[in-house]
Amino acid sequence: MLNLRIYSQDIFKxxxxxxxxxxxxxxxxxxxxxxxxxxxxxSLLFIxxxxxxxxxxxxxxxxxxxxxxxxxxxxxSIILISxxxxxxxxxxxxxxxxxxxxxxxxxxxxxxFSISLIHELNDKDHNFIDNGLAYYFLxxxxxxxxxxxxxxxxxxxFNFEYITQLxxxxxxxxxxxxxxxxxxxxxxxxxxxxxxxxxGYLSTKFRLPIKGKAINIFLLFFTLFFFSxxxxxxxxxxxxxxxxxxxxxxxxxxxxxxxxxFILLILSxxxxxxxxxSFDELYANISLIRRIAAVTDSNFGDRDILIIKALDIxxxxxxxxxxxxxxNYFQYFYGLEYSxxxxxxxxxxxxxxxxxxxxxxxxxxxxxxxxxxKDYKVKRIYYLLFFYLVxxxxxxxxxxxxxxFGATLFFFIEGIxxxxxSRKEIKK
Numbered sequence: 351m352l353n354l355r356i357y358s359q360d361i362f363k364x365x366x367x368x369x370x371x372x373x374x375x376x377x378x379x380x381x382x383x384x385x386x387x388x389x390x391x392x393s394l395l396f397i398x399x400x401x402x403x404x405x406x407x408x409x410x411x412x413x414x415x416x417x418x419x420x421x422x423x424x425x426x427s428i429i430l431i432s433x434x435x436x437x438x439x440x441x442x443x444x445x446x447x448x449x450x451x452x453x454x455x456x457x458x459x460x461x462x463f464s465i466s467l468i469h470e471l472n473d474k475d476h477n478f479i480d481n482g483l484a485y486y487f488l489x490x491x492x493x494x495x496x497x498x499x500x501x502x503x504x505x506x507x508f509n510f511e512y513i514t515q516l517x518x519x520x521x522x523x524x525x526x527x528x529x530x531x532x533x534x535x536x537x538x539x540x541x542x543x544x545x546x547x548x549x550g551y552l553s554t555k556f557r558l559p560i561k562g563k564a565i566n567i568f569l570l571f572f573t574l575f576f577f578s579x580x581x582x583x584x585x586x587x588x589x590x591x592x593x594x595x596x597x598x599x600x601x602x603x604x605x606x607x608x609x610x611x612f613i614l615l616i617l618s619x620x621x622x623x624x625x626x627x628s629f630d631e632l633y634a635n636i637s638l639i640r641r642i643a644a645v646t647d648s649n650f651g652d653r654d655i656l657i658i659k660a661l662d663i664x665x666x667x668x669x670x671x672x673x674x675x676x677x678n679y680f681q682y683f684y685g686l687e688y689s690x691x692x693x694x695x696x697x698x699x700x701x702x703x704x705x706x707x708x709x710x711x712x713x714x715x716x717x718x719x720x721x722x723x724k725d726y727k728v729k730r731i732y733y734l735l736f737f738y739l740v741x742x743x744x745x746x747x748x749x750x751x752x753x754x755f756g757a758t759l760f761f762f763i764e765g766i767x768x769x770x771x772s773r774k775e776i777k778k
Contacts, residue, residue, distance in 0.1 A: 359470065360470055362467040363471055374531060375490065377495075378531045379525075382515070384493070388493075388658050396529075417470055423763050424462060424463065430703070434749070437702070441679055442679065443676045445682055446677075451678075457752040458755055461753055464678055465756040469659055479730075480538070483534075484538060490531060490535075510524075524585050524637050525583055526583075528583040529583025529584060529586075530588045532576045533738065535572075536576040536577035538731055539569055540596055541571040542569045543566060543573055574615070574619065587745035587746065588742065591744075594741065628690075652691050657693075657694055659680070660680060663679075663683055670700075670704065671704055672705070674708075698749050715762045717768075718765075740754070742754060743758060
Protein backbone atom coordinates (compact mmCIF):
# COMPACT_ATOMS: atom_id res chain seq x y z
CA MET A 351 0.00 0.00 0.00
CA LEU A 352 2.91 2.31 0.80
CA ASN A 353 4.48 1.64 -2.61
CA LEU A 354 1.18 2.49 -4.28
CA ARG A 355 1.04 5.83 -2.47
CA ILE A 356 4.58 6.75 -3.51
CA TYR A 357 3.97 5.64 -7.07
CA SER A 358 0.69 7.55 -7.32
CA GLN A 359 2.30 10.81 -6.22
CA ASP A 360 5.01 10.39 -8.86
CA ILE A 361 2.31 9.96 -11.50
CA PHE A 362 0.22 12.87 -10.19
CA LYS A 363 3.04 15.43 -10.20
CA UNK A 364 4.25 14.26 -13.61
CA UNK A 365 0.70 14.52 -14.94
CA UNK A 366 0.42 18.14 -13.84
CA UNK A 367 3.77 19.05 -15.35
CA UNK A 368 2.87 17.40 -18.66
CA UNK A 369 -0.41 19.33 -18.71
CA UNK A 370 1.42 22.63 -18.19
CA UNK A 371 4.08 21.76 -20.77
CA UNK A 372 1.59 20.69 -23.45
CA UNK A 373 -0.61 23.79 -23.02
CA UNK A 374 2.20 26.37 -22.92
CA UNK A 375 4.98 25.12 -25.19
CA UNK A 376 3.31 26.61 -28.27
CA UNK A 377 3.44 30.08 -26.66
CA UNK A 378 7.06 30.52 -27.73
CA UNK A 379 6.74 29.79 -31.46
CA UNK A 380 9.00 32.10 -33.45
CA UNK A 381 10.46 30.76 -36.70
CA UNK A 382 8.80 28.25 -39.03
CA UNK A 383 11.19 25.45 -38.10
CA UNK A 384 10.71 26.31 -34.43
CA UNK A 385 6.94 26.02 -34.87
CA UNK A 386 7.21 22.64 -36.63
CA UNK A 387 9.53 21.26 -33.97
CA UNK A 388 7.23 22.47 -31.19
CA UNK A 389 4.27 20.78 -32.89
CA UNK A 390 6.12 17.45 -32.80
CA UNK A 391 7.16 17.87 -29.16
CA UNK A 392 3.65 18.97 -28.20
CA SER A 393 2.15 15.85 -29.80
CA LEU A 394 4.50 13.67 -27.75
CA LEU A 395 3.62 15.62 -24.60
CA PHE A 396 -0.11 15.08 -25.22
CA ILE A 397 0.45 11.34 -25.64
CA UNK A 398 2.40 11.18 -22.39
CA UNK A 399 -0.22 13.33 -20.70
CA UNK A 400 -2.98 10.98 -21.84
CA UNK A 401 -1.03 8.01 -20.49
CA UNK A 402 -0.39 9.60 -17.08
CA UNK A 403 -4.02 10.73 -16.88
CA UNK A 404 -5.17 7.17 -17.48
CA UNK A 405 -2.75 5.87 -14.84
CA UNK A 406 -3.86 8.61 -12.43
CA UNK A 407 -7.50 7.54 -12.74
CA UNK A 408 -6.55 3.90 -12.18
CA UNK A 409 -4.48 4.77 -9.12
CA UNK A 410 -7.26 6.94 -7.65
CA UNK A 411 -9.75 4.12 -8.10
CA UNK A 412 -7.34 1.68 -6.45
CA UNK A 413 -6.75 4.01 -3.52
CA UNK A 414 -10.51 4.42 -3.18
CA UNK A 415 -10.29 7.98 -1.86
CA UNK A 416 -9.74 11.52 -3.05
CA UNK A 417 -9.06 14.54 -0.86
CA UNK A 418 -11.98 16.89 -0.25
CA UNK A 419 -10.35 19.84 -2.02
CA UNK A 420 -9.80 17.70 -5.10
CA UNK A 421 -13.43 16.61 -5.10
CA UNK A 422 -14.66 20.19 -4.60
CA UNK A 423 -12.56 21.42 -7.51
CA UNK A 424 -14.05 18.85 -9.86
CA UNK A 425 -17.58 19.26 -8.43
CA UNK A 426 -17.72 23.04 -8.85
CA SER A 427 -16.23 22.89 -12.33
CA ILE A 428 -18.97 20.47 -13.40
CA ILE A 429 -21.66 22.64 -11.78
CA LEU A 430 -20.47 25.87 -13.41
CA ILE A 431 -19.90 24.41 -16.87
CA SER A 432 -23.20 22.49 -16.79
CA UNK A 433 -25.10 25.60 -15.69
CA UNK A 434 -23.41 27.73 -18.34
CA UNK A 435 -24.03 25.13 -21.05
CA UNK A 436 -27.71 24.63 -20.16
CA UNK A 437 -28.25 28.38 -20.12
CA UNK A 438 -26.50 28.61 -23.49
CA UNK A 439 -28.93 26.07 -24.96
CA UNK A 440 -31.84 28.21 -23.76
CA UNK A 441 -30.43 31.59 -24.82
CA UNK A 442 -28.62 30.84 -28.07
CA UNK A 443 -24.98 30.46 -27.04
CA UNK A 444 -25.14 26.79 -28.02
CA UNK A 445 -24.83 27.89 -31.66
CA UNK A 446 -21.11 27.96 -30.95
CA UNK A 447 -20.96 24.39 -29.63
CA UNK A 448 -18.82 23.23 -32.54
CA UNK A 449 -15.78 20.96 -32.75
CA UNK A 450 -13.37 23.64 -31.50
CA UNK A 451 -15.62 24.34 -28.51
CA UNK A 452 -15.74 20.65 -27.63
CA UNK A 453 -11.95 20.36 -27.83
CA UNK A 454 -11.58 23.41 -25.61
CA UNK A 455 -14.09 21.97 -23.15
CA UNK A 456 -12.18 18.68 -22.96
CA UNK A 457 -8.94 20.62 -22.41
CA UNK A 458 -10.62 22.57 -19.60
CA UNK A 459 -11.80 19.41 -17.83
CA UNK A 460 -8.33 17.91 -18.28
CA UNK A 461 -6.83 20.97 -16.62
CA UNK A 462 -9.29 20.75 -13.74
CA PHE A 463 -8.47 17.08 -13.23
CA SER A 464 -4.69 17.62 -13.26
CA ILE A 465 -4.87 20.66 -10.97
CA SER A 466 -7.06 18.67 -8.57
CA LEU A 467 -4.26 16.10 -8.30
CA ILE A 468 -1.86 18.59 -6.70
CA HIS A 469 -3.93 18.41 -3.51
CA GLU A 470 -2.77 14.79 -3.24
CA LEU A 471 0.90 15.79 -3.08
CA ASN A 472 3.29 16.46 -0.20
CA ASP A 473 5.88 19.25 0.16
CA LYS A 474 8.61 17.23 -1.55
CA ASP A 475 6.38 16.74 -4.60
CA HIS A 476 5.59 20.47 -4.78
CA ASN A 477 9.34 21.20 -4.83
CA PHE A 478 9.66 18.69 -7.67
CA ILE A 479 7.07 20.64 -9.68
CA ASP A 480 8.83 23.96 -9.04
CA ASN A 481 12.19 22.53 -10.13
CA GLY A 482 10.66 20.75 -13.11
CA LEU A 483 9.17 24.03 -14.34
CA ALA A 484 12.58 25.72 -14.02
CA TYR A 485 14.21 23.08 -16.24
CA TYR A 486 11.30 23.42 -18.67
CA PHE A 487 11.72 27.17 -19.13
CA LEU A 488 15.48 26.78 -19.60
CA UNK A 489 14.74 24.14 -22.24
CA UNK A 490 12.25 26.47 -23.99
CA UNK A 491 14.90 29.17 -24.24
CA UNK A 492 17.57 26.79 -25.59
CA UNK A 493 15.11 25.42 -28.14
CA UNK A 494 14.18 28.96 -29.21
CA UNK A 495 17.84 29.98 -29.62
CA UNK A 496 18.74 26.82 -31.56
CA UNK A 497 15.93 27.52 -34.05
CA UNK A 498 16.96 31.11 -34.73
CA UNK A 499 14.19 32.58 -32.61
CA UNK A 500 16.30 35.57 -31.54
CA UNK A 501 18.12 37.87 -33.93
CA UNK A 502 21.26 39.53 -32.56
CA UNK A 503 21.57 42.66 -34.65
CA UNK A 504 22.10 46.24 -33.42
CA UNK A 505 19.52 45.39 -30.80
CA UNK A 506 18.37 41.83 -29.93
CA UNK A 507 14.82 40.98 -30.97
CA PHE A 508 12.62 37.96 -31.50
CA ASN A 509 12.31 36.57 -35.00
CA PHE A 510 8.52 36.27 -35.24
CA GLU A 511 8.59 34.58 -38.65
CA TYR A 512 5.81 32.11 -37.79
CA ILE A 513 3.47 34.78 -36.36
CA THR A 514 4.14 37.06 -39.34
CA GLN A 515 3.03 34.28 -41.68
CA LEU A 516 0.06 33.33 -39.49
CA UNK A 517 -1.27 36.89 -39.26
CA UNK A 518 -0.39 37.61 -42.91
CA UNK A 519 1.30 40.88 -42.03
CA UNK A 520 4.55 42.45 -43.17
CA UNK A 521 6.32 41.91 -39.85
CA UNK A 522 4.87 40.85 -36.49
CA UNK A 523 6.19 43.12 -33.75
CA UNK A 524 5.00 41.30 -30.65
CA UNK A 525 3.66 38.02 -29.33
CA UNK A 526 1.35 37.56 -26.37
CA UNK A 527 2.43 33.95 -26.06
CA UNK A 528 6.16 34.70 -25.97
CA UNK A 529 5.67 37.56 -23.49
CA UNK A 530 3.51 35.33 -21.33
CA UNK A 531 5.92 32.36 -21.43
CA UNK A 532 8.90 34.41 -20.28
CA UNK A 533 6.68 36.23 -17.80
CA UNK A 534 6.02 32.78 -16.31
CA UNK A 535 9.75 32.06 -16.30
CA UNK A 536 10.78 35.30 -14.58
CA UNK A 537 8.11 34.83 -11.89
CA UNK A 538 9.20 31.24 -11.27
CA UNK A 539 12.89 32.10 -10.96
CA UNK A 540 12.17 35.02 -8.61
CA UNK A 541 10.23 32.54 -6.46
CA UNK A 542 13.19 30.14 -6.57
CA UNK A 543 15.48 33.01 -5.59
CA UNK A 544 13.39 33.87 -2.52
CA UNK A 545 12.95 30.20 -1.63
CA UNK A 546 16.73 29.74 -1.67
CA UNK A 547 17.29 32.86 0.43
CA UNK A 548 14.71 31.82 3.01
CA UNK A 549 15.13 28.04 3.13
CA GLY A 550 18.41 27.20 1.37
CA TYR A 551 16.65 24.40 -0.52
CA LEU A 552 19.15 23.94 -3.35
CA SER A 553 22.16 24.30 -1.05
CA THR A 554 20.99 21.47 1.20
CA LYS A 555 19.24 19.29 -1.40
CA PHE A 556 21.95 19.08 -4.08
CA ARG A 557 25.73 19.01 -4.05
CA LEU A 558 26.20 21.85 -6.48
CA PRO A 559 29.50 23.36 -7.62
CA ILE A 560 28.13 26.74 -6.51
CA LYS A 561 26.99 27.44 -2.97
CA GLY A 562 25.10 30.02 -0.93
CA LYS A 563 25.19 33.50 -2.42
CA ALA A 564 26.42 32.18 -5.77
CA ILE A 565 23.18 30.21 -6.17
CA ASN A 566 21.17 33.32 -5.32
CA ILE A 567 23.06 35.32 -7.94
CA PHE A 568 22.45 32.55 -10.50
CA LEU A 569 18.69 32.53 -9.81
CA LEU A 570 18.44 36.32 -9.75
CA PHE A 571 20.31 36.52 -13.06
CA PHE A 572 17.77 34.25 -14.74
CA THR A 573 14.91 36.19 -13.16
CA LEU A 574 16.14 39.37 -14.80
CA PHE A 575 17.17 37.58 -18.00
CA PHE A 576 13.72 36.06 -18.53
CA PHE A 577 12.11 39.34 -17.54
CA SER A 578 14.14 41.02 -20.31
CA UNK A 579 12.81 38.44 -22.78
CA UNK A 580 9.31 39.18 -21.47
CA UNK A 581 9.93 42.85 -22.35
CA UNK A 582 11.17 41.92 -25.83
CA UNK A 583 7.99 39.85 -26.33
CA UNK A 584 6.18 43.17 -26.66
CA UNK A 585 2.67 42.36 -25.33
CA UNK A 586 1.55 45.12 -22.96
CA UNK A 587 -0.93 43.36 -20.71
CA UNK A 588 1.10 40.17 -20.30
CA UNK A 589 4.18 42.23 -19.38
CA UNK A 590 2.33 44.52 -16.95
CA UNK A 591 0.72 41.63 -15.08
CA UNK A 592 4.05 39.77 -14.92
CA UNK A 593 5.60 42.89 -13.39
CA UNK A 594 2.73 43.13 -10.88
CA UNK A 595 3.30 39.52 -9.79
CA UNK A 596 7.05 40.11 -9.45
CA UNK A 597 6.45 43.17 -7.25
CA UNK A 598 3.75 41.33 -5.26
CA UNK A 599 6.12 38.43 -4.64
CA UNK A 600 8.78 40.78 -3.33
CA UNK A 601 6.22 42.42 -1.05
CA UNK A 602 5.10 39.01 0.14
CA UNK A 603 8.52 37.97 1.42
CA UNK A 604 10.16 40.98 3.05
CA UNK A 605 8.00 43.97 2.16
CA UNK A 606 10.32 46.94 2.39
CA UNK A 607 13.76 45.39 2.00
CA UNK A 608 12.91 43.07 -0.89
CA UNK A 609 10.79 45.58 -2.80
CA UNK A 610 13.42 48.30 -2.45
CA UNK A 611 16.12 45.91 -3.60
CA PHE A 612 14.09 44.78 -6.61
CA ILE A 613 13.17 48.32 -7.72
CA LEU A 614 16.76 49.57 -7.30
CA LEU A 615 17.98 46.61 -9.33
CA ILE A 616 15.56 47.37 -12.18
CA LEU A 617 16.53 51.07 -12.11
CA SER A 618 20.22 50.15 -12.16
CA UNK A 619 19.71 47.95 -15.22
CA UNK A 620 17.78 50.71 -16.98
CA UNK A 621 20.57 53.16 -16.17
CA UNK A 622 23.15 50.69 -17.49
CA UNK A 623 21.20 50.23 -20.74
CA UNK A 624 20.82 53.98 -21.14
CA UNK A 625 24.62 54.29 -21.24
CA UNK A 626 24.65 52.32 -24.50
CA UNK A 627 21.33 53.24 -26.14
CA SER A 628 19.45 56.51 -26.41
CA PHE A 629 15.74 56.65 -25.70
CA ASP A 630 15.04 57.07 -29.41
CA GLU A 631 16.98 53.87 -30.14
CA LEU A 632 15.10 52.00 -27.43
CA TYR A 633 11.79 53.36 -28.70
CA ALA A 634 12.61 52.24 -32.22
CA ASN A 635 13.79 48.74 -31.24
CA ILE A 636 11.52 47.74 -28.34
CA SER A 637 7.94 47.37 -29.51
CA LEU A 638 6.68 47.22 -25.92
CA ILE A 639 7.66 50.88 -25.38
CA ARG A 640 5.84 51.94 -28.55
CA ARG A 641 2.76 49.88 -27.64
CA ILE A 642 2.60 51.32 -24.11
CA ALA A 643 2.98 54.81 -25.59
CA ALA A 644 0.08 54.02 -27.94
CA VAL A 645 -2.23 53.90 -24.90
CA THR A 646 -2.09 57.70 -24.84
CA ASP A 647 -3.80 57.58 -28.24
CA SER A 648 -6.55 55.35 -26.78
CA ASN A 649 -5.10 52.27 -28.47
CA PHE A 650 -6.17 49.35 -26.26
CA GLY A 651 -6.25 46.67 -28.94
CA ASP A 652 -10.09 46.83 -29.12
CA ARG A 653 -10.41 45.61 -25.52
CA ASP A 654 -12.06 48.87 -24.50
CA ILE A 655 -14.59 48.35 -27.30
CA LEU A 656 -15.32 44.80 -26.11
CA ILE A 657 -15.87 46.00 -22.53
CA ILE A 658 -18.24 48.72 -23.75
CA LYS A 659 -20.13 46.07 -25.71
CA ALA A 660 -20.32 43.92 -22.56
CA LEU A 661 -21.77 46.86 -20.61
CA ASP A 662 -24.26 47.52 -23.40
CA ILE A 663 -25.57 43.94 -23.15
CA UNK A 664 -26.15 44.38 -19.43
CA UNK A 665 -27.91 47.72 -19.97
CA UNK A 666 -30.14 46.33 -22.72
CA UNK A 667 -31.26 43.33 -20.64
CA UNK A 668 -30.95 43.89 -16.86
CA UNK A 669 -32.55 40.46 -16.23
CA UNK A 670 -29.20 39.06 -17.33
CA UNK A 671 -27.82 40.16 -13.95
CA UNK A 672 -29.93 37.57 -12.12
CA UNK A 673 -28.92 34.24 -13.67
CA UNK A 674 -26.88 35.24 -16.72
CA UNK A 675 -27.38 34.02 -20.28
CA UNK A 676 -24.90 31.16 -20.49
CA UNK A 677 -21.69 30.42 -22.35
CA ASN A 678 -20.96 32.29 -25.59
CA TYR A 679 -23.96 34.64 -25.19
CA PHE A 680 -21.77 37.69 -25.83
CA GLN A 681 -20.76 36.35 -29.25
CA TYR A 682 -24.32 35.24 -30.01
CA PHE A 683 -25.82 38.64 -29.10
CA TYR A 684 -23.51 40.54 -31.44
CA GLY A 685 -23.15 37.84 -34.12
CA LEU A 686 -19.38 37.61 -33.57
CA GLU A 687 -16.87 34.82 -34.08
CA TYR A 688 -16.30 32.38 -31.20
CA SER A 689 -12.89 33.98 -30.51
CA UNK A 690 -14.46 37.44 -30.02
CA UNK A 691 -15.33 37.01 -26.34
CA UNK A 692 -15.24 39.99 -23.93
CA UNK A 693 -11.54 39.49 -23.06
CA UNK A 694 -12.32 40.16 -19.41
CA UNK A 695 -13.12 37.30 -17.05
CA UNK A 696 -15.26 39.41 -14.70
CA UNK A 697 -17.58 40.80 -17.38
CA UNK A 698 -17.82 37.45 -19.15
CA UNK A 699 -18.62 35.73 -15.85
CA UNK A 700 -21.42 38.21 -15.14
CA UNK A 701 -22.89 37.76 -18.63
CA UNK A 702 -22.63 33.98 -18.33
CA UNK A 703 -23.70 33.33 -14.73
CA UNK A 704 -25.29 36.54 -13.48
CA UNK A 705 -24.20 39.01 -10.81
CA UNK A 706 -24.94 37.07 -7.56
CA UNK A 707 -22.91 34.00 -8.60
CA UNK A 708 -20.15 36.22 -10.00
CA UNK A 709 -19.83 38.22 -6.77
CA UNK A 710 -19.65 35.08 -4.63
CA UNK A 711 -17.18 33.45 -7.00
CA UNK A 712 -14.74 36.36 -7.18
CA UNK A 713 -14.99 37.24 -3.48
CA UNK A 714 -14.01 33.69 -2.52
CA UNK A 715 -11.37 33.62 -5.28
CA UNK A 716 -9.77 36.77 -3.86
CA UNK A 717 -9.98 35.28 -0.37
CA UNK A 718 -8.33 32.13 -1.67
CA UNK A 719 -5.46 34.11 -3.20
CA UNK A 720 -4.84 35.94 0.09
CA UNK A 721 -5.04 32.73 2.14
CA UNK A 722 -2.78 30.79 -0.22
CA UNK A 723 0.08 33.27 -0.19
CA LYS A 724 -0.27 33.93 3.51
CA ASP A 725 0.10 30.20 4.18
CA TYR A 726 2.66 29.15 1.59
CA LYS A 727 4.55 32.28 0.46
CA VAL A 728 7.25 30.78 -1.82
CA LYS A 729 7.09 27.19 -0.58
CA ARG A 730 4.95 26.30 -3.59
CA ILE A 731 6.21 28.65 -6.25
CA TYR A 732 4.00 27.52 -9.09
CA TYR A 733 1.04 28.98 -7.18
CA LEU A 734 2.50 32.33 -8.28
CA LEU A 735 1.98 31.19 -11.88
CA PHE A 736 -1.66 30.46 -11.02
CA PHE A 737 -1.96 34.03 -9.72
CA TYR A 738 -0.47 35.33 -12.98
CA LEU A 739 -3.04 33.31 -14.94
CA VAL A 740 -5.90 34.80 -12.90
CA UNK A 741 -4.64 38.32 -13.61
CA UNK A 742 -4.31 37.55 -17.32
CA UNK A 743 -8.01 36.74 -17.32
CA UNK A 744 -8.67 40.46 -16.83
CA UNK A 745 -7.36 41.20 -20.34
CA UNK A 746 -7.50 38.00 -22.39
CA UNK A 747 -8.78 34.46 -22.45
CA UNK A 748 -12.34 33.21 -22.39
CA UNK A 749 -13.95 31.68 -19.29
CA UNK A 750 -13.05 28.20 -20.46
CA UNK A 751 -9.41 28.92 -21.26
CA UNK A 752 -8.06 25.67 -19.73
CA UNK A 753 -5.22 26.67 -17.41
CA UNK A 754 -6.78 30.05 -16.64
CA PHE A 755 -10.12 28.58 -15.57
CA GLY A 756 -8.39 25.86 -13.57
CA ALA A 757 -6.15 28.35 -11.75
CA THR A 758 -9.06 30.64 -10.90
CA LEU A 759 -11.15 27.74 -9.63
CA PHE A 760 -8.16 26.52 -7.60
CA PHE A 761 -8.12 29.78 -5.62
CA PHE A 762 -11.91 29.74 -5.34
CA ILE A 763 -11.76 26.31 -3.66
CA GLU A 764 -9.02 27.56 -1.33
CA GLY A 765 -11.29 30.47 -0.41
CA ILE A 766 -14.39 28.41 0.41
CA UNK A 767 -12.72 25.39 2.00
CA UNK A 768 -9.99 26.81 4.24
CA UNK A 769 -11.84 26.88 7.56
CA UNK A 770 -13.88 23.72 6.92
CA UNK A 771 -10.88 21.65 5.85
CA SER A 772 -8.84 22.88 8.79
CA ARG A 773 -11.54 21.79 11.27
CA LYS A 774 -11.82 18.36 9.69
CA GLU A 775 -8.05 17.85 9.77
CA ILE A 776 -7.92 18.85 13.44
CA LYS A 777 -10.64 16.34 14.30
CA LYS A 778 -8.72 13.60 12.52
